[in-house]
Amino acid sequence: MKILVLSWEFPPRIVGGISRHVAELYPELVKLGHEVHLMTVVFGNAPLSEVVEGIHVHRVLVPPSRNFFEWVALMNQSMGDRGGKLMLEAGPFDLIHAHDWLVADAAIALKHHFKVPLISTIHATEYGRYNGIYNEDSRYINHKENNLAFHAWRIIVCSEYMRGEVQRALATPGHKIDVIYNGIRAEKKPRRHDFDAWNFRRWYAADEEKIVYYVGRISYEKGVDVFLSAAPKVIWELGGKVKFAIVGGGNTDRLKRLAWDIGIWDKCYFTGFLSDEYLHKFQAVADCAVFPSLYEPFGIVALESFAARVPVVVSDTGGFPEVVKHGITGVVTRVGDYNSLAAGILEVLKNSDYREFLVENAYADLECRFRWPDLAKQTEAVYHRVVQERATVVW
Incomplete structure (x- = not known):
């Protein structure tokens, strides 16, 4: 044809x-x-x-x-x-x-x-x-x-x-x-051993800090304000040893003001747009990906994180519950609820065995369905x- x-x-x-x-x-x-x-x-x-x-x-x-x-x-x-x-x-x-x-x-x-x-x-x-x-x-x-x-x-x-x-x-x-x-083309994602991961990671966080990130468009429907609102509870529970990264181009002024107003500015990193080369490396060194969308037809960003072997926490909107199997390939939380989102992030960050379980299942699911x-x-x-x-x- x-x-x-x-x-x-x-x-x-x-x-x-x-x-x-x-x-x-x-x-x-x-x-x-x-x-x-x-x-x-x-x-x-x-x-x-x-x-x-x-x-x-x-x-x-x-x-x-x-x-x-x-x-x-x-x-x-x-x-x-x-x-x-x-x-x-x-x-x-x-x-x-x-x-x-x-x-x-x-x-x-x-x-x-x-x-x-x-x-x-x-x-x-x-x-x-x-x-x-x-x-x-x-x-x-x-x-x-x-x-x-x-x-x-x-x-x-x-x-x-x-x-x-x-x-x-x-x-x-x-x-x-x-x-x-x-x-997704899972094979395009680098692993930590493919580059100087620790030195690369230090551009974004201290060695003892977990990296939790959002990547995508900076728009209302993506729920980034819910992500930032969940941060104080996560910071408190982890004794401050966490950094929140917002990756994506667009106007972030409103989000930066929110981070300042709720007292988490020093724990936030607004990276702006990252090229694929840097984004792939960033995902390889991160500890948790969070996508708290208010509207999401599918959620290809979740597949990107599956391929990068990063555990994902998403909202239960749109196509996300089809893509992410709760408790098997990721954690699904209530849409628009920052307390639910914070609990999901903590569930991932506090349990290394559970985190590995999610990552392995998610990567295998790519081969089965995506x-x-x-x-x-x-x-x-x-x-x-x-x-x-x-x-x-x-x-």
């Missing part, structure tokens, strides 16, 4: 989880014998065209814009123009695969112009992020999501939780939705279904 993929982010442009998802899924589909062309956005010094692990990557220029929504509209215009030329020059294509609402307009236009079926992966919804639609911006995004869901031949989501959310938020019948988990080669075959099955159904339809 020949597949055209539209994604607004792809390495080196990394905004959220979509970038890693598309960068790790499609090489496996190439290995299965499919030709994949991926349309994305120009970023930094990345070339306009290149082949990355078998994927034919095409980057489009987006003209200057006055705001985010205008930028999205211009991006879709560029993707539509370039995508149309590509489908004429390199076609025919069997499928178009769009990732989230930001590329919806281009994907829908190409679908109708070339009469090629559209598959959409919906990674999150606006309704889910805010537990409702409350302003004009959200209404606009929700409209685009609804439009993409309506025009998609089939929809792929990353968890059973998201199947239900797409049914409710986007008025989509359940039989149109396929659940395929996210995956291998990209297996997930690519599940995606391929959806592709084959759509192509077969398309062959029976007069468009």
Whole structure:
């Protein structure tokens, strides 16, 4: 099959989880014998065209814009123009695969112009992020999501939780939705013996201090304020021998003020954005990963920590309880409850045998449920279904 993929982010442009998802899924589909062309956005010094692990990557220029929504509209215009030329020059294509609402307009236009079926992966919804639609911006995004869901031949989501959310938020019948988990390349993570771990660790904490970290976007839905609010109890119980690291780019001013106001400033380390090289090493020397999200469609960050052999503590929201098996591969706590979160962190840090038990089970679970080669075959099955159904339809 020949597949055209539209994604607004792809390495080196990394905004959220979509970038890693598309960068790790499609090489496996190439290995299965499919030709994949991926349309994305120009970023930094990345070339306009290149082949990355078998994927034919095409980057489009987006003209200057006055705001985010205008930028999205211009991006879709560029993707539509370039995508149309590509489908004429390199076609025919069997499928178009769009990732989230930001590329919806281009994907829908190409679908109708070339009469090629559209598959959409919906990674999150606006309704889910805010537990409702409350302003004009959200209404606009929700409209685009609804439009993409309506025009998609089939929809792929990353968890059973998201199947239900797409049914409710986007008025989509359940039989149109396929659940395929996210995956991870566990082999890319270094171990402590692969580098000078102790000296690296001393950049962030004293030798006697445990390192507890959050990594991800700095946004309300990620619950970082709950993480900081749980810290005083953990600090007290461990006699101050702990450091809390907040890893991620974005505006952290509000969180820094919170850390100061509750008296834990000297126990916090706001690292800012870390490159993959440094992040992988950081995870290798850490003692506990914490993800207290208020909304989380899947939780690929938990898989990252599984692969790094770091015990995880998560909230019981969204897809997390599907990814993390409580008491077996991690600890699941009550969403938005900093006392529950603190208890979960302490349970991990105070019991080395339990910590090792969780780590070993979590790493083994990656092989069972989250291998990209297996997930690519599940995606391929959806592709084959759509192509077969398309062959029976007069468009």
